[in-house]
Amino acid sequence: MTKKILVVDDEENILISLEFLLRRAGYAIALARDGDEALAQAERFSPDLILLDVMMPKKDGYEVCHLLRQDPRYERCKIVLLTAKGRDIDRAKGLALGADDYLTKPFATRELLERVERLLAPAPGAA
Amino acid sequence: MLGAESAASWQPLPAWLAAAVAFGYLFLLFAVAYHADRQARLGRSWIDAGWVYALSIAVYCTAWTYFGSVGRAASSGLWFLPIYLGPTLVMLLAAVVVRRMVRVAKQWRITSVSDFIATRYGRAAGLGRFVSLFVFVGVVPYVALQLKAISFAFDVLTGVPTAPVPGWWADRSLWVAAVLVVFAALFGTRHLDVTERHEGLVAAIAFESVVKLGAFLLLGAWVSFIVFSSPGAIVEAAQARFGTAIPPIDAVGGLQYGDWAVMIVLAGLAFLLLPRQFQVMVVENVREGHVERAAWQFPAYLVLINLLVLPVALAGRLFFGDSQLDPDTYVLALPLAQGQSLLALLVFVGGISAATSMVIVESVAVATMICNDWVAPWWVRRRQVAALGHAEIASTLLWVRRVVIAAVLACGYGYYRLTGESFALVSIGLISFAAVAQLAPAALGGLFWAGGSRTGAAAGILTGALVWGYTLMLPSLARSGWFEAHWVEAGPWGIAWLQPERLFGVQGMAPLTASVVWSLGLNTLVYVLVSLVFAPRGEQAQWARRFVRVDAAAGSGGAWRGRVDVAAAAEVMARFLGEERTRELLASHARERGLASPDALEVDAAFVRFAETMLAGAIGGAAARLVLETLLEETSPSFDDVMHVLDEANQIRTYSRMLEEKSRALEEATRRLQEANEKLTELDRLKDEFISAVTHELRTPLTSIRALAEILADDPDLPRDDRLRFYRIIVRECERLTRLVNQVLDLAKLESGHGQWHPEALEVRALLQEAIEAIAPLAKEKEVRLEVSLASGLPPVWADRDRVVQVILNLLNNALKFVPAGTGIIEIRAGRQGEGEVAVHIADNGPGIPPEFLPYVFERFRQARSDATKPAGTGLGLAICKRIVEHMGGRIWVESVPGKGAKFTFTLPLAAGAAHEDGGRNDDEEDPGGR
Structure with a gap:
């Protein structure tokens, strides 16, 4: 079954590149450009994984992450934070809020794909 | 009994001889003083000996003693004695009074009796001035008395000149006075600090005491044992001749035992408080221990000098009783009448020594008082003094003292010339005694009673001084013929109870006794009562305790x-x-x-x-x-040590107060430093934020560039359309990065102040047109209308051309970015703003700026990104504009109604001289530059 990924970023060109990259890797993609849109898309699209930019208008990535993690519907949804701020404190904050992984911009596309793949692989012994 | 009936006539000695002896003696005095000073400098103090101290106190015995005692004894028997009984009693009690005064004076470096009183009442400078002035007035007659005695001794020795006096300069006492001024000035004003003693002066005074005692004893011995066989023989002869040799005390001239007692008290008080006594006893005291020995040494001196007064007096009466010879002359007349010229000269020298020692010490003491209480404070307050060194100040003040010494002697001489002839030696001296005694309640009361206050002391002394002046000084002047004497007898305006010598109608007291009783009594009463009403407080009370507890x-x-x-x-x-x-x-x-x-x-x-x-x-x-x-x-x-420690500690406290002030200043500096530090921390935080923001802005395009570049690299078979699209994005993001880097650098340059500025007088109009031309193609492309309206005759502004263009372009680009394509309008206007500025407005009809965002528009990386369509900007443009405009002395601000657009305005200052220049150019009113 095709895994669904929601990409959230306020940079049009990043959305373009990530959409192309992930679609080609075989995922179903939805896009969102700010925090509110991200929440709406999550509800509509029920993604398996969300690539979530931190610095965005309206609601930032941390807030969105926090809200999603409080919602039992997204219990199994993986969240990867993408941030242009590469400070340790930001990484720690993201993980504390329940993000599954954390990538600093700019990242290698191969690295992104590997992490996404690993997170979406079925948990060992779960099936 | 040889020649007892001889007449009062003798062969006078030649005047030159008397003068030579007198001045010779004075120069001997110089030698003694000079030598003592030298010895002291070599560390061998002559005056640091108990007996020298006692001898110096004998300065009390003046010419009055020397000539007057015999005179008094001849006329009134034992009435010469109270003058010596008083001091004897005081010295026997020296441990109680003198010792305390010495201790206090040493403790507080007291320089004179006026200083003593002023210090006791809380360093009361005014009181000190009053006391010193009063004492000055009070002792002038006393100095006059000494000069009179010298002149009188000359006359007795050399015979009263029969020829008319050729002029004032022929008066020998004047020349003696002049020499005394020189002496006192030389040895009495060696140092400014009184605690450095006048070694030479004191040594000379002690020497003089020896001379006058020796001379008088010699005379007495000669009279008692050579002229007569023994003192007893003289008394017998007198009894045989006059009936009673020594009349009982209450049998003389209406005097009573009460008068006797009052005289003793008066003499005792004067002995303590006369400026010269205070000088030698208290100020010049080297060791406190000397006081204890002087307590018997000085009375012994008095006994010796008075031992033979009665025999000499009786002998004088026996010889000259029938003639009208002044009894005061007996000491000189006796040897002269017997042809003993050498003895007469010796006695003459003794008299000179008695007079000069008094004059010297008194004038030095009074000069110190006047100088310290009157001249020094006034002079030190003058501004120039601050610039002088210690040596210059000291030498100036010492010269002041010398001048005052001369003044004291001049006053004494003047007084003597004016009144001298009309009075016996004794009465002049007693006037001074009574004056000085007025200080007693304040001085002695202050030493034993902590309750005595400044107001009380001043009131008491003033009262005493007034009563003294009225009951003693005025009558004496009246009797000298200064003004009519009859009111002394009848009272002023005939009011009997105001008679100076029978005040309040009280009779039965001798004039002097009455004056002393009234003045001292009222003085004491007023002192006590006023002190009780105005009790000492605060610092004054501290001083009171210091004095009272010192012992x-x-x-x-x-x-x-x-x-x-x-x-x-x-x-x-x-x-x-x-x-x-x-x-x-x-x-x-x-x-x-x-x-x-x-x-x-x-x-x-x-x-x-x-x-x-x-x-x-x-x-x-x-x-x-x-x-x-x-x-x-x-x-x-001893308490001295405690006080010493306290003084040092007090200094420490002064330092500590200074330290406190310093530490307060330090606290203030620390506070400012903290503020600066907070500011720095804030700046540091802002810098971090800025770097973080710049990092973010750099990483975002880099992310797209890298992702797309990797996609392109991984897949060579990418469709052409996608490939081209990706290449274009990469190029645009690279441009964005370049712009960002440039602006960051630009901003850094602006903020560090290292930017190159070339301000000049500029026509805003031309600049705007230039910028509008540059942006016109872009506007056309987006179909945006530019509405330009520039006021004519705008004065030139003072600014950097390139920077102004940068600001205008930035604002125009900004507006262009936000206005809707097709229907966008950008309005550009320029005009005078107030007195000294030109304002440029750039308004658009874009979405406007949300009110909550307005305050942050000009901050770095604060783009309003309320909508999803993010304008391509670095977020630094407006921050740069603000810095440029403010650097050139202008202002920039924005007004906005959300949904209707935003209007940016910036101002620039006019070029110098352009402010009031009439814009006299006749350009078009408006430039309808719509495009």
Whole structure:
């Protein structure tokens, strides 16, 4: 079954590149450009994984992450934070809020794909 | 009994001889003083000996003693004695009074009797001035008396000149006075600091005391044992001749025992307080121990010098009783009449020595007083003094003293010339005695009664001085013929009870006794009453305690030792902590210990701990302990030492107060430093934020570039359309990065102040048109209308051309970015703003700026990104504009109604001279530059 990924970023060109990259890797993609849109898309699209930019208008990535993690519907949804701020404190904050992984911009596309793949692989012994 | 009936005539000695002897003696005096000074400088003090001290006190015996005692004894028998009994009694009690005065004077470096009184009443400068002036007036007759005695001795020795006096310069006493001025000035004003003693002066005075005693004893011995066979023989002869040799005290001229007692008291008080006595006894005292020995040495001196007064007086009466010869001349007349010229010259020298010693010391003492109380304070207050060094100040003040010495002698001489002839020696001296005695209630009361206050002292002395002047000085002047004497007898305007010599109608007292009783009595009464009403407070009370307690510490008393009362401890605390604070502290300490009032406190371990803690706060722990230990220890050092420690500690306290001030300044500096530090921290935080923001802005395009570049690299078979699209994005993001880097650098340059500025006078109009032309193609492309309206005749502004263009372009680009394509309108206007500025407005009809975002528009990386369509900008443009405009002295701001657009305005200052220039150019009113 095709895994669904929601990409959230306020940079049009990043959305373009990530959409192309992930679609080609075989995922179903939805896009969102700010925090509110991200929440709406999550509800509509029920993604398996969300690539979530931190610095965005309206609601930032941390807030969105926090809200999603409080919602039992997204219990199994993986969240990867993408941030242009590469400070340790930001990484720690993201993980504390329940993000599954954390990538600093700019990242290698191969690295992104590997992490996404690993997170979406079925948990060992779960099936 | 040879020649007892001889007439009062003798062969006068030649005047040149008398003059030569007198001046020769004076030069001997110079030699003694000079030598003593030299010895002192070599460390061999002559005056640091008990007997020298006692001899110097004998300056009390003046020419009045020398000539007058015999005169008085001849006319009134034992009535010459009270003048010596008073001082004898005082010296026998020296341990009580003189010692205390010496101690206080040493403690507080007191320079004169006026200084003593002023210091006691809280360094009351005004009181000191009054006292010194009064004393000056009071002792002038006394100095006159000495000059008169010298002149008189000359006359007796050389015969009264029969030829008319050729001129004032022929008066020998004037020349003697001049030499005395030189002497006093030379040896009495060696140093400014009184604690450096006048070695030479005191040595010379002691020497003079020896001379006058020796001369008089020689005369007495000659009269008693050579002229007559023994003193007893003289008395017998007198009894045989006059019936009674020595009349009883109450049998002389209406005088009573009361008068006798009053005279004794008067002499005792004068002895203590005469400026010259205070000088030699208190100021020049080298060691306190000398006082104890002088307590018997000086009375012994008095006994010796008075021992043969009666025999000489009786012999004089026997010889000259029938003639009208002035009894005061007997001492000289006796040897002269017997042809003993050498003895007569010796006696003459003794008389000169008695007179000169008094004049010298008195004038030095009075000069010190006048100089310190009147001249120095006035002079020191003048501004130029601050610039002078110690040596210059000292030499100037010493010269002032010398001038005052000359003035004292000049006044004395003048007084003598004016009144001298009309009075016996004794009465002039007594006027001075009575004047000086007026200081007694304030001075002695102040030494024993802490309740005496400044107001009381001033009122008392003033009262005494007025009564003295009215009852003694005025009648004496009247009798000298200065004005009519009849009112002295009848009272002014005939009012009987105002008669100066029978005040309030009280009779039965001799004029002098009445004056002394009234003046001293009223003086004391007023002093006590006024002091009770205006009790000493604060600092004055401290001084009172310092004087009154000065003796209690060492000396005989055991009360103080080892058993300090709380009051003493409180006094010490008050010196460091202040009266009020000490009272508060004591009260709170008493409360803590459950006592009703501080009066119930006792000095115990807890109290000592408390006092030490409090003191330590002011002077530090070590000094506090030292002070308290000194106060409390059983084998307590003398009070001097305590006071010394206190003085040092007081200095420490002064330093500590300075330190406090410094530390306050330091605190202030620290506070400012903290503020600066906070500001720096804030700046640091802002810098971090900026770097973080720049990092973010750099990483975002890099992310797209890298992702797309990797996609392109991984897949060579990418469809052409996608490939081209990706290439284009990469190029645009690279441009964005370049722009960002440039702007960051630009901003850094602006903020660091290293930017190159080339301000010049510019026509805003031309600049705007230039910028509008540059942006016109872009506007056309987006179909945006530019509406330009520039006021004509705008004065030139003072700015950097490129920077202004940068600002205008930035604002135009910004507007262009936000206005809707097709229907966008950008309005550009320029005009005068107030007096000295030109304003440029750039308005658009874009979405506007949300009100909550307005305050941040000009901050870095604060783009309004309310909508999803993010304008391509770095977020630094407006921040750069603001810095440029402000750097050039203008302002920039924005107004906006959301949904209707935003209007940016910036102003620029006019070029110098352009502000009031009439814009006289006739350009078009408006440039309808719509496009």
